[in-house]
Amino acid sequence: xxxxxxxxxxxxxxxxxxxxxxxxxxxxxxxxxxxxxxxxxxxxxxxxxxxxxxxxxxxxxxxxxxxxxxxxxxxxxxxxxxxxxxxxxxxxxxxxxxxxxxxxxxxxxxxxxxxxxxxxxxxxxxxxxxxxxxxxxxxxxxxxxxxxxxxxxxxxxxxxxxxxxxxxxxxxxxxxxxxxxxxxxxxxxxxxxxxxxxxxxxxxxxxxxxxxxxxxxxxxxxxxxxxxxxxxxxxxxxxxxxxxxxxxxxxxxxxxxxxxxxxxxxxxxxxxxxxxxxxxxxxxxxxxxxxxxxxxxxxxxxxxxxxxxxxxxxxxxxxxxxx
Amino acid sequence: xxxxxxxxxxxxxxxxxxxxxxxxxxxxxxxxxxxxxxxxxxxxxxxxxxxxxxxxxxxxxxxxxxxxxxxxxxxxxxxxxxxxxxxxxxxxxxxxxxxxxxxxxxxxxxxxxxxxxxxxxxxxxxxxxxxxxxxxxxxxxxxxxxxxxxxxxxxxxxxxxxxxxxxxxxxxxxxxxxxxxxxxxxxxxxxxxxxxxxxxxxxxxxxxxxxxxxxxxxxxxxxxxxxxxxxxxxxxxxxxxxxxxxxxxxxxxxxxxxxxxxxxxxxxxxxxxxxxxxxxxxxxxxxxxxxxxxxxxxxxxxxxxxxxxxxxxxxxxxxxxxxxxxxxxxxxxxxxxxxxxxxxxxxxxxxxxxxxxxxxxxxxxxxxxxxxxxxxxxxxxxxxxxxxxxxxxxxxxxxxxxxxxxxxxxxxx
Numbered sequence: 001x002x003x004x005x006x007x008x009x010x011x012x013x014x015x016x017x018x019x020x021x022x023x024x025x026x027x028x029x030x031x032x033x034x035x036x037x038x039x040x041x042x043x044x045x046x047x048x049x050x051x052x053x054x055x056x057x058x059x060x061x062x063x064x065x066x067x068x069x070x071x072x073x074x075x076x077x078x079x080x081x082x083x084x085x086x087x088x089x090x091x092x093x094x095x096x097x098x099x100x101x102x103x104x105x106x107x108x109x110x111x112x113x114x115x116x117x118x119x120x121x122x123x124x125x126x127x128x129x130x131x132x133x134x135x136x137x138x139x140x141x142x143x144x145x146x147x148x149x150x151x152x153x154x155x156x157x158x159x160x161x162x163x164x165x166x167x168x169x170x171x172x173x174x175x176x177x178x179x180x181x182x183x184x185x186x187x188x189x190x191x192x193x194x195x196x197x198x199x200x201x202x203x204x205x206x207x208x209x210x211x212x213x214x215x216x217x218x219x220x221x222x223x224x225x226x227x228x229x230x231x232x233x234x235x236x237x238x239x240x241x242x243x244x245x246x247x248x249x250x251x252x253x254x255x256x257x258x259x260x261x262x263x264x265x266x267x268x269x270x271x272x273x274x275x276x277x278x279x280x281x282x283x284x285x286x287x288x289x290x291x292x293x294x295x296x297x298x299x300x301x302x303x304x305x306x307x308x309x310x311x312x313x314x315x316x317x318x319x320x321x322x323x
Numbered sequence: 324x325x326x327x328x329x330x331x332x333x334x335x336x337x338x339x340x341x342x343x344x345x346x347x348x349x350x351x352x353x354x355x356x357x358x359x360x361x362x363x364x365x366x367x368x369x370x371x372x373x374x375x376x377x378x379x380x381x382x383x384x385x386x387x388x389x390x391x392x393x394x395x396x397x398x399x400x401x402x403x404x405x406x407x408x409x410x411x412x413x414x415x416x417x418x419x420x421x422x423x424x425x426x427x428x429x430x431x432x433x434x435x436x437x438x439x440x441x442x443x444x445x446x447x448x449x450x451x452x453x454x455x456x457x458x459x460x461x462x463x464x465x466x467x468x469x470x471x472x473x474x475x476x477x478x479x480x481x482x483x484x485x486x487x488x489x490x491x492x493x494x495x496x497x498x499x500x501x502x503x504x505x506x507x508x509x510x511x512x513x514x515x516x517x518x519x520x521x522x523x524x525x526x527x528x529x530x531x532x533x534x535x536x537x538x539x540x541x542x543x544x545x546x547x548x549x550x551x552x553x554x555x556x557x558x559x560x561x562x563x564x565x566x567x568x569x570x571x572x573x574x575x576x577x578x579x580x581x582x583x584x585x586x587x588x589x590x591x592x593x594x595x596x597x598x599x600x601x602x603x604x605x606x607x608x609x610x611x612x613x614x615x616x617x618x619x620x621x622x623x624x625x626x627x628x629x630x631x632x633x634x635x636x637x638x639x640x641x642x643x644x645x646x647x648x649x650x651x652x653x654x655x656x657x658x659x660x661x662x663x664x665x666x667x668x669x670x671x672x673x674x675x676x677x678x679x680x681x682x683x684x685x686x687x688x689x690x691x692x693x694x695x696x697x698x699x700x701x702x703x704x705x706x707x708x709x710x711x712x713x714x715x716x717x718x719x720x721x722x723x724x725x726x727x728x729x730x731x732x733x734x735x736x
Binding site: 020070071072073151153154156157158174176177178210263265266267268270271272273282283286287288 | 390391394397398414415419421502509510511521562564565566567568638695696698702705709710713
C-alpha cells in the first residue's frame with residue numbers, strides 16, 4: 001500500500017504536490033470503511049450461499065402460497081385463497097393436532113436423555129464407551145430402516161411389541177391402525193431414534209459442571225438426589241434448553257418415520273395419522289397442488305417460529321446462565 | 324507439422340460429428356417400471372434392427388419420482404420424446420397439450436387401429452382424438468390356493484360361479500382358529516370394489532365426469548358384497564391387512580382366494596406356493612349384472628416438445644404392433660392388444676399355474692372411471708370404506724359421506 005502511494009506521488013501529473021495530503025484523503029477510504037468493506041468481501045460467498053439456499057426458497061414459498069399453480073406450469077395470483085382453504089380444510093386441523101401430539105410426546109425424550117446422560121457421566125460405570133455406542137447407534141441408522149423394522153415390531157398379529165405386552169396379560173393392540181395410538185407409537189420410535197443425540201449434547205453439558213460445586217454441596221450435606229436437582233440441573237439448564245428447542249423443531253417437521261410406517265394404500269386410518277409435513281407432501285407431490293402445499297408449509301413455519309419464540313420467552317423462568 | 328495434424332484431426336472430428344447427427348436420431352423413452360425394462364429393451368432392439376438410424380434410449384425413473392419429473396420437464400419444454408402414461412394421469416396431460424394426438428399420423432401410415440380393442444383405445448382417447456396405440460393390458464381375476472380348498476374339502480371354483488358362490492366358498496374355507504381366511508376384503512379401489520360395483524351395473528362417476536355416484540344402488544350393492552364378507556369373518560380385518568398385506572398373506576397360505584390383478588403373476592410365479600403347484604386362477608364370479616373386471620393399459624405418449632415427431636411416432640407404432648406384442652407377452656408381464664398372443668403369456672406360466680382364465684377374463688373388461696384430478700378423490704375412498712368393512716357404519720351411511728367428499732373434490736376441478 002505504502003509503496004504504491006509513493007510511486008503515485010512521484011508522478012506530478014496524476015497527483016500534483018500542491019494537492020498534498022488533502023487530495024489523498026479525499027480519495028482514500030477511512031480505515032473503518034476499508035475494514036468494513038473487507039469484511040463484506042469476505043462474507044460475500046456465504047452471503048450468496050445463504051441467500052440462494054435459505055432466503056430464496058422461503059421467499060419463493062411465500063410467493064407460491066398466494067398463487068394457484070398449474071400442474072405443468074403457470075401461476076395465477078389468488079390472494080389469500082389458499083389460506084382460506086387451509087383454515088376451512090378439516091384435514092389441516094387433523095394434521096396440526098397430530099403434529100402437536102407428536103411434538104408433545106417427543107418432549108419426553110429430554111428427561112429420559114438427562115437420566116441416561118447422568119448415568120453415563122458417572123465414573124463408576126463399567127463398559128462406559130460401550131453404552132455410549134449403544135445409545136448412539138440408532139442416531140446413525142437410516143430412519144427408513146428404523147421405520148420398517150418398527151412397523152414389523154408393531155404388527156398387531158405377529159409383532160414383538162404385542163407379544164411382550166401379552167406376556168403381562170395386556171390385550172393385543174393394532175398399534176398402527178388405531179387413531180391417536182398410532183401417533184404416540186410413532187413418536188415413541190422418534191424418541192428411541194433421537195435419544196442418542198440428546199444424550200451426547202447433555203453429556204457435554206454435564207462435563208462443564210465444576211467439581212467444586214458438587215464438593216461444596218457435599219460438605220453442606222446434600223445427598224446425590226439433592227445435588228442433582230440443586231446443582232447439576234441448574235448448571236446444565238442451558239444445554240437442556242438447547243436440546244428442547246432443537247427437539248421441538250425437529251419433531252414438528254417429522255416426516256420420514258410416518259411416511260415409512262403408515263402406508264396410505266393399505267392403512268385405513270392414514271389420514272388420521274398425517275402430520276403437517278406428511279400432508280404437505282401429499283398435497284404437493286401426489287396432488288401436484290404446489291400453491292396449496294406452499295401455504296401449508298408457511299403455516300407450519302409460523303407455528304414453529306411461534307413455539308420457538310415462546311420457548312425463548314419462557315426460558316427466563318428456568319434457564320440458569322450464572323456460572 | 325503439428326498444426327497441420329491438429330487441423331486434420333479437427334476436420335475429421337467435425338466430419339464424424341456431422342455425419343453422426345445427420346444419420347442418427349436419438350429418442351428418449353421414459354418408463355417407471357424397472358422390472359419391465361429387460362422385455363422392453365428386447366422390443367427396442369428389434370425396432371433398432373429395423374431402423375438403424377434411430378437410437379432409442381430407455382430411461383427408467385422410479386414411480387415415486389416419475390410424475391414430478393415429467394411435470395418439471397413439461398414446464399421446461401424438455402419432455403422425453405416418448406413416455407409411459409397411465410389412465411388416471413392421461414386426461415390432465417392431453418387437456419394441457421403436453422402430449423400429441425396421433426390420428427393424422429395413424430391415417431398417414433395406414434396402421435390398423437381397429438385391431439386394438441375399443442376399451443383400450445378409449446383409455447387413451449381424449450376429445451375424440453387418439454393419443455396412443457396401447458399394447459398391453461391386464462384384468463382382475465381370482466387367485467386361489469388349491470391346498471386350502473383341499474383341506475376344507477371344498478370344490479375348486481368354476482368359471483360359471485357367481486357372487487353367492489364366492490361368499491359361500493369364502494365362508495367354507497375360513498378356519499379362524501388356524502389363521503386361515505376364505506378371502507381378503509382389502510382396501511383397494513382398482514382390484515376390489517370397482518369390480519363389484521360395475522358388476523352390479525353401476526359406476527362411481529357419471530359419464531360426463533361431473534357427478535360422483537356413491538349414492539347409487541349399484542355402488543351400495545357392490546360395496547355391500549365386501550362388507551358382508553368382512554363382517555362374516557371370512558376375511559382378516561382391514562387392520563390386520565394393513566399390518567400384513569394381502570399378497571404376503573396369500574403367499575404364506577393364510578388366504579383361500581384373493582381378487583388381484585393379472586400383474587401379480589410375475590411375483591406369484593416365483594413363490595413357493597407356485598412351486599408346489601398350489602396356485603389356481605379363475606375368472607371373477609358373476610354379479611347381478613355381469614362378471615366384468617376392471618382393466619388398465621399403459622400408453623406410449625409422444626411428448627409435445629419432441630423435435631422428431633415422425634421418428635417418435637414410428638416408435639410408438641412399433642410398440643403398438645403385433646411384433647412387439649409377441650415379444651411383450653412372452654415376458655409374462657401382461658397380455659397384449661392382440662388376443663392371438665395370449666398363448667405366449669400362458670406359456671410363460673406353464674409349470675407354475677394355468678393362466679388361461681386371465682385370457683378368458685380379458686374378453687370381458689371395462690375401463691376405470693377417471694377425471695382431471697382423479698388422485699384427489701381416489702385417496703378419499705380407503706378412509707371412508709374401512710369403517711364400512713369394520714361394521715362401524717352402515718354401507719349407506721359410509722357411502723353417503725364418501726359421496727359428499729368426492730363430489731366436493733370434483734367441484735374443485
